Amino acid sequence: MTVKIIESNKTCTGCFACYNTCPKSAIKMELIDGFYKPVISQTACVSCGMCVSVCPQNSDVRITNYQTKAYACKNNDNAVRVKSSSGGVFTVLSESVLSEGGVVYGVAFDKQFLTHHIRVDSMIDMVKLRRSKYLQSYVGDVFKNIKRDMTEGRKVLFSGTPCQCAGLNAYLEGNRENLIIVEVLCHGVPSPVIWKNYLDYRVKKSKNSSRVENCMFRTKDACRSASWNNSYMYIKLDSEDYIVNSDSDPFMMLFARSDIILNDSCYECRYRELVNRGFADISLCDFWNIDRIAPSFNDGGGISLMMIHSQSGENLAEECIKTMAVAEVEPQRALLLNSSSHQPKQINQNSKVRSSLIRFPAKFGRIYFTYLPVIYGRKVIDKIKKILKRQ
Ligand SMILES: Cc1cc2nc3c(=O)[nH]c(=O)nc-3n(C[C@H](O)[C@H](O)[C@H](O)COP(=O)(O)OP(=O)(O)OC[C@H]3O[C@@H](n4cnc5c(N)ncnc54)[C@H](O)[C@@H]3O)c2cc1C
Ligand code: SF4
Ligand code: SF4
Ligand code: SF4
Numbered sequence: 491m492t493v494k495i496i497e498s499n500k501t502c503t504g505c506f507a508c509y510n511t512c513p514k515s516a517i518k519m520e521l522i523d524g525f526y527k528p529v530i531s532q533t534a535c536v537s538c539g540m541c542v543s544v545c546p547q548n549s550d551v552r553i554t555n556y557q558t559k560a561y562a563c564k565n566n567d568n569a570v571r572v573k574s575s576s577g578g579v580f581t582v583l584s585e586s587v588l589s590e591g592g593v594v595y596g597v598a599f600d601k602q603f604l605t606h607h608i609r610v611d612s613m614i615d616m617v618k619l620r621r622s623k624y625l626q627s628y629v630g631d632v633f634k635n636i637k638r639d640m641t642e643g644r645k646v647l648f649s650g651t652p653c654q655c656a657g658l659n660a661y662l663e664g665n666r667e668n669l670i671i672v673e674v675l676c677h678g679v680p681s682p683v684i685w686k687n688y689l690d691y692r693v694k695k696s697k698n699s700s701r702v703e704n705c706m707f708r709t710k711d712a713c714r715s716a717s718w719n720n721s722y723m724y725i726k727l728d729s730e731d732y733i734v735n736s737d738s739d740p741f742m743m744l745f746a747r748s749d750i751i752l753n754d755s756c757y758e759c760r761y762r763e764l765v766n767r768g769f770a771d772i773s774l775c776d777f778w779n780i781d782r783i784a785p786s787f788n789d790g791g792g793i794s795l796m797m798i799h800s801q802s803g804e805n806l807a808e809e810c811i812k813t814m815a816v817a818e819v820e821p822q823r824a825l826l827l828n829s830s831s832h833q834p835k836q837i838n839q840n841s842k843v844r845s846s847l848i849r850f851p852a853k854f855g856r857i858y859f860t861y862l863p864v865i866y867g868r869k870v871i872d873k874i875k876k877i878l879k880r881q
Contacts, residue, residue, distance in 0.1 A: 580649065680751040
């Protein structure tokens with residue numbers, strides 16, 4: 491019998507729960523249409539159905555009774571905050587777990603600048619997890635390793651997108667002793683394949699460069715004019731630095747501005763609602779538009795919105811709050827100010843630009859990477875001209 495884990499590959503989030511669960515290691519996660527999806531070896535599969543039962547997309551999203559709490563937070567150490575995407579809360583949470591002999595799982599770049607979940611047990615390595623990398627990450631065997639750490643009695647912090655947190659919870663069958671799940675509010679994940687093509691494009695575009703040496707999304711410190719609200723894409727090549735405002739960088743345009751290179755499942759995400767729903771103990775996101783709630787708290791260096799969804803989340807947060815600047819806020823009101831807690835436009839899922847990029851990333855990538863900034867730049871100039879005409 492041929493096993494079908496999920497109704498359609500389009501609804502697969504790539505959470506890796508099925509991969510970690512299969513008792514016969516019959517599942518491989520492969521890049522299909524730009525994203526990690528399961529492929530079953532029919533020779534190894536014994537049709538036990540465990541992959542079907544574990545898949546979070548085949549079950550309801552968890553609803554909790556816990557009264558969600560929300561805080562505006564900033565790390566007191568400005569050197570850490572400037573190297574974090576928002577207010578640097580993830581570092582404080584991790585420090586607390588590591589100081590008790592625990593381990594932290596999160597996302598780091600590999601040598602190719604693709605993203606993987608890794609395990610760290612020291613502050614030196616924790617630095618690799620800092621900063622958001624806006625790509626689907628390869629989770630690998632991490633859920634199995636977490637189970638082993640938990641069985642050995644170690645405290646574990648797992649961080650990832652809400653669908654990855656759902657995958658971990660399903661894999662552990664809800665057993666969360668010694669485990670803290672921290673999710674990042676998620677706009678969606680772009681394709682690693684398109685990212686790889688983008689990096690190749692950057693290298694080719696720079697006449698004297700042959701390789702990428704470092705990458706950072708949404709930096710606050712890559713140049714003088716960079717800040718939390720005015721962030722930059724930074725790609726270090728061997729012979730020059732590419733530093734461009736996030737709003738004008740073609741990859742960021744395709745990801746955040748146009749919602750065109752997200753995983754199919756992101757257009758119908760069931761995990762974005764952060765109040766009394768989901769699988770995390772703590773959620774982290776940027777506290778966009780904080781000036782409408784607590785203007786005096788905003789110093790421009792980056793503010794996180796931390797939301798607590800469980801008693802174990804509260805226990806960890808209580809400790810951490812002592813070492814940060816914090817203001818309690820009303821959860822629903824704060825989330826309303828963050829557009830990513832609403833759906834990206836489904837219409838972009840079926841756009842011709844998306845399908846051409848996903849099917850032929852090398853060919854169409856080059857075209858869009860070259861012309862998007864030009865087209866967008868023209869639109870801005872046209873807008874300015876119109877405004878000037880009106881005056
Ligand atoms: C793909 C993605 C989309 C996001 N979209 C939004 C959004 O639309 N709105 C918003 O307010 N916030 C969003 N965030 C969260 C935000 O960017 C910050 O990560 C979050 O506020 C924590 O910041 P920090 O300053 O506390 O710590 P940081 O040190 O910046 O935290 C980094 C954290 O992100 C995790 N992480 C990094 N890359 C990935 C990845 N590829 N997949 C899974 N986890 C990852 C790390 O493991 C770590 O836990 C997104 C994050 C990611 C990864
Ligand atoms: S049915 Fe069982 S053996 Fe087959 S892929 Fe799924 S989990 Fe593995
Ligand atoms: S959503 Fe997760 S568990 Fe379900 S098929 Fe995709 S990777 Fe497997
Ligand atoms: S938008 Fe939803 S489905 Fe897509 S990566 Fe984020 S949590 Fe997962």
